[in-house]
Amino acid sequence: MADLTVHHxxxxxxxxxxxxxLSLKGRRRxxxxxxxxVTRPRPDWLLKKTGGSTALPILETADGRILKESLVILKYLEDLYPERAVAQRDPYRRAVENMLTMFEAAFCTQGYGYVMNQDPGKRDALRESMLKQYAGLNEFLNEHAPSGPFLFEEFGWAETVFTPLFMRFWFLEYYEEFELPDEEAYARVRRWRDACVSHPAAQQVTKEQIVKLYYDYAKGAGNGELLPGRNRSSFIFEPDWPARPWPPSDKYRHSATDGELGL
Ligand SMILES: N[C@@H](CCC(=O)N[C@@H](CS)C(=O)NCC(=O)O)C(=O)O
Structure with missing residues (x-):
């Protein structure tokens, strides 16, 4: 058994x-x-380990100690397996990387708030706020890494933090028709995003999985919660993704049944 276990x-x-x-470090195994x-109540053995909290991932060491919060766990793994450094080692470069990483929480909250919105009257404002987030990243990258595509020479720490969010925001393209405008204000962040999502170390999920899994988020229900009239969450594991049809993208006018979602 591996010395470390991630519950995810x-x-x-x-x-x-x-x-x-872990992939970047050649340590995935x-x-x-x-x-x-998450569509079922958390088992007691897990709640005992976490002290009652339910957010994942958590990392468990061989002797049963628990770490929470993805950025904390990332740092732990970076320190534990230092031989292929992903974070910058030079203090100034590390600080720049950390400044960019600080944008992730607001970026994430904005994207999830946008996809979960159920009020058509708020769509324009949500789109504008999302664009502001991208414009902020664009400015930062233009200042610190104008040529790119990455912040430094290679896909590194900031890319590890942001790429999963860029991929999740495929749900905004599908359910909100959100696209980055073809304008200078987003050109640099677009190059960063496109290089991030196509990097070989970041191919754990597909657009299809994300769009199908997050249907219930697009209807306002997060984390495996059940929507009215439904018996199954889009977060269940069975049937597998390819067996499910693509969900209807018009989230404001139609609520798909379990049957329409192939659940
Ligand atoms: N800030 C946390 C966020 C973790 C989080 O929200 N995880 C979600 C899954 S994407 C979760 O576990 N949701 C279920 C829950 O909170 O009960 C981190 O970075 O690890």
């Missing part, structure tokens, strides 16, 4: 960060990943 939800962006970091089904 497949297709969760925070869990994908860990998989990307040194850590066991144990799947948790």
């Amino acid at each position: 939800i497949p297709v969760c962006p925070f869990c994908q960060r860990l998989e990307i970091l 040194d850590v066991g990943f144990r799947v948790v089904d």
Whole structure:
């Protein structure tokens, strides 16, 4: 058995960060990943380990110690397996990388708030706020890494943190018709995003999985919660993704049944 176990939800962006970091280090097989089904109440053994909290991923060491929060776990893995450094080692470069990483929480909250919105009257404002997030990243990259495509020479720490979010935001393209405008204000961040999502170390999930899994988010229900009239969450593991039809993209006018979603 691996010395380290990550308890995770497949297709969760925070869990994908860990998989990307481990892939970059050639250490993916040194850590066991144990799947948790969030459509059911968390098992007692898991709640005992976490002290009652339910957010994943958590990392468990061989002697049963628990770490929480993806950025904390990333740092732990970076320190534990230092031989292929993903984070910058030069203090100034590390600080620049950390400044960019600080944007992730607001970026994430904005994207999830947007996809979960159920009020058509708020769509324009949400789109504008999302664009502001991208414009902020664009400015930062233009200042610190105008040529790119990455912040430094290679896909590194900031890319590990942001790529899973760029991939999740495929749900905005599908359910909100959100696209980055073809304008200078987004040109640099577009190059960063496109290079990030196509990097070989970040291919753990597909657009198809994300769009199908996050249907219930697009209807306002997060984390395996059941929507009215439904018996199954889009977060269940069976049937597998290819067997499910693509969900209807018009989230404001139609609520798909379990049958329409192939659940
Ligand atoms: N800030 C946390 C966020 C973790 C998080 O929200 N995970 C989601 C899955 S994407 C989760 O576990 N949701 C279920 C829950 O909170 O009960 C991190 O970076 O690890």
